[in-house]
Amino acid sequence: MKTRLIGRLPKVGIRPVIDGRERGVRESLETQTMNMAKAAAQLIEENLRFPSGEKVECVIADTTIGGVADAARCADKFSREGVGVSLTVTPCWCYGTEVMDTDTLVPKAVWGFNGTERPGAVYLAAALASYTQKGLPAFGIYGRDVQDSDDTSIPEDVSEKILRFVRAAIAAAQMKGKSYLSLGYTSMGIAGSMVDSNFFQDYLGMRTEFVESVEVIRRMEEGIYDHEEFEKALAWVKENCKEGEDRNEPDKQRDPERKEWEWETVVKMTLICRDLMIGNPKLAELGFGEEARGHNAIAGGFQGQRQWTDYYPNADFTEAILNSSFDWNGLREAFVFATENDSLNAVPMLFGHLLTNTAQIFSDVRTFWSPEAVKRVSGKELTGLARDGIIHLINSGSTTLDATAQQKDAEGNSVMKPYWDVTEDEAQACLDNTRWCPASLGYFRGGGYSSQFKTAGKMPVTMSRVNLVKGLGPVLQIAEGWTVELPEDIHKVLDERTDPTWPTTWFVPRLNDCDAFKDVYSVMANWGANHGAISYGHIGADLITLASILRIPVSMHNVDEKDIFRPSAWGSFGTHKESADYKACENYGPIYG
Numbered sequence: 001m002k003t004r005l006i007g008r009l010p011k012v013g014i015r016p017v018i019d020g021r022e023r024g025v026r027e028s029l030e031t032q033t034m035n036m037a038k039a040a041a042q043l044i045e046e047n048l049r050f051p052s053g054e055k056v057e058c059v060i061a062d063t064t065i066g067g068v069a070d071a072a073r074c075a076d077k078f079s080r081e082g083v084g085v086s087l088t089v090t091p092c093w094c095y096g097t098e099v100m101d102t103d104t105l106v107p108k109a110v111w112g113f114n115g116t117e118r119p120g121a122v123y124l125a126a127a128l129a130s131y132t133q134k135g136l137p138a139f140g141i142y143g144r145d146v147q148d149s150d151d152t153s154i155p156e157d158v159s160e161k162i163l164r165f166v167r168a169a170i171a172a173a174q175m176k177g178k179s180y181l182s183l184g185y186t187s188m189g190i191a192g193s194m195v196d197s198n199f200f201q202d203y204l205g206m207r208t209e210f211v212e213s214v215e216v217i218r219r220m221e222e223g224i225y226d227h228e229e230f231e232k233a234l235a236w237v238k239e240n241c242k243e244g245e246d247r248n249e250p251d252k253q254r255d256p257e258r259k260e261w262e263w264e265t266v267v268k269m270t271l272i273c274r275d276l277m278i279g280n281p282k283l284a285e286l287g288f289g290e291e292a293r294g295h296n297a298i299a300g301g302f303q304g305q306r307q308w309t310d311y312y313p314n315a316d317f318t319e320a321i322l323n324s325s326f327d328w329n330g331l332r333e334a335f336v337f338a339t340e341n342d343s344l345n346a347v348p349m350l351f352g353h354l355l356t357n358t359a360q361i362f363s364d365v366r367t368f369w370s371p372e373a374v375k376r377v378s379g380k381e382l383t384g385l386a387r388d389g390i391i392h393l394i395n396s397g398s399t400t401l402d403a404t405a406q407q408k409d410a411e412g413n414s415v416m417k418p419y420w421d422v423t424e425d426e427a428q429a430c431l432d433n434t435r436w437c438p439a440s441l442g443y444f445r446g447g448g449y450s451s452q453f454k455t456a457g458k459m460p461v462t463m464s465r466v467n468l469v470k471g472l473g474p475v476l477q478i479a480e481g482w483t484v485e486l487p488e489d490i491h492k493v494l495d496e497r498t499d500p501t502w503p504t505t506w507f508v509p510r511l512n513d514c515d516a517f518k519d520v521y522s523v524m525a526n527w528g529a530n531h532g533a534i535s536y537g538h539i540g541a542d543l544i545t546l547a548s549i550l551r552i553p554v555s556m557h558n559v560d561e562k563d564i565f566r567p568s569a570w571g572s573f574g575t576h577k578e579s580a581d582y583k584a585c586e587n588y589g590p591i592y593g
């Protein structure tokens with residue numbers, strides 16, 4: 001589906017650099033140098049894919065690069081080929097600034113072979129000094145253990161760094177030139193939905209598109225959607241989306257005719273929001289060429305509350321389905337679509353999606369439940385992972401149905417997979433474990449249907465969030481942890497105290513010695529906003545690498561120091577990693593600013 005986004009997929013450019021001295025030195029190194037480039041390309045192409053499923057492609061310079069003319073020819077090839085990430089490799093001494101990559105917008109890394117026959121590490125140090133001196137932050141990669149000069153394998157520590165760098169850099173490259181689509185504007189005074197177009201432009205290289213939500217009504221009333229697809233979608237919904245309990249006062253509940261209209265409306269809203277994001281060639285066939293083009297949106301958000309939801313059905317169904325890895329057309333890439341148009345939660349969702357290729361959870365970070373409070377209200381003890389307390393993640397709408405924890409790995413563990421690994425049966429299980437309850441009419445006068453499920457399994461997850469700080473700019477916060485499934489008797493008591501028609505995920509962060517992670521309460525207390533974006537897996541290290549590429553400092557994280565990988569220049573801002581990160585991000589400023 002997302003292949004409808006305009007712009008080619010970025011490629012990874014590999015630059016084999018070499019000692020330029022001919023009549024012996026260069027010739028003796030040609031094969032080894034090119035082999036390093038080929039090995040790196042193979043590693044990347046075998047391991048990395050885009051969220052749409054295509055494999056990440058590498059482009060190797062036509063020749064090794066021994067001096068500035070070769071470097072210029074390589075730069076020329078890279079710009080023709082659409083290279084968005086640059087990886088320089090070498091086993092030997094080369095002439096630092098003469099062979100360097102000077103494109104200021106392309107994230108860079110240099111892998112210097114750890115051998116001693118030739119001084120690859122000496123070059124690496126000289127190259128990184130040049131990049132640092134010239135204000136072009138670059139990642140340095142140098143294996144721990146010496147290898148023989150004819151060893152073409154890539155050691156584990158090197159491959160981990162290459163893949164971490166490329167994953168993050170290719171994520172940054174994919175955002176560039178795409179749009180965030182704001183449907184409506186600010187929701188209930190939520191600052192994250194006061195979409196800051198300068199932040200998107202300067203830090204992510206993205207456009208912001210603003211569409212008033214009356215456009216959705218116009219398209220419904222003028223029939224600007226694919227009518228055949230609508231019939232197909234509605235039939236699928238009737239078969240697969242089981243209605244849940246109506247918890248509204250009996251005399252306020254909507255009659256069956258109105259409920260039917262609400263179903264039809266939320267299905268149309270889903271088609272229309274998707275078409276607004278990525279366009280739809282079917283609309284051109286119907287005579288709506290302008291609408292068929294879409295807004296080239298890699299992420300979006302729907303204001304909803306309150307002007308829309310006071311009058312029309314809420315977008316819970318629309319958001320939940322768009323954020324899932326499947327719909328009536330089968331398995332497909334999940335969209336990134338924020339409820340309450342909270343763009344600062346859509347951004348970490350987008351980061352998570354681009355880094356893992358999976359669907360993302362959007363939630364209110366609603367309640368910290370201490371073990372004592374749980375005991376008081378339920379009479380029960382929290383045990384296992386949950387023993388130190390839990391955070392209740394819950395929001396009407398938006399939470400991907402992939403978060404029902406019905407997808408499994410080979411060992412039977414709950415996981416959230418890229419859509420191409422999800423089976424039809426697993427998608428069906430996600431649907432079967434979800435009920436669609438008529439929306440709470442006190443909050444949503446226009447009705448609609450809220451997805452109701454609980455995350456029924458333990459999964460490693462990472463919660464993250466971007467906050468904008470006046471005078472400082474954006475910061476990213478990260479908490480790795482797990483989803484936990486509570487015993488039904490505890491779950492029920494806690495859930496009943498909120499809105500049990502909404503989807504629930506119980507979250508336990510991993511604790512450590514630093515202040516923000518000393519207990520579960522502190523994680524909740526240090527969270528910078530009402531929402532969190534939750535991605536499958538422990539991806540904090542990848543998020544840190546991506547944030548450093550974008551020059552967004554990380555204000556809070558629980559990632560092991562040994563996994564932190566940032567451009568080598570960060571080391572020049574002091575040995576305290578967090579303060580060095582702040583200083584480096586301030587020094588370099590936003591990448592597109």
Ligand SMILES: C[C@H](O)[C@@H](O)[C@@H](O)C(=O)CO
Nearest residue numbers: 305340364395396443530
């Ligand atoms: C119904 C309420 O307005 C909720 O939508 C509210 O608690 C939020 O989600 C705020 O982010």
Ligand SMILES: [Mn+2]
Nearest residue numbers: 340363364395
């Ligand atoms: Mn919310």
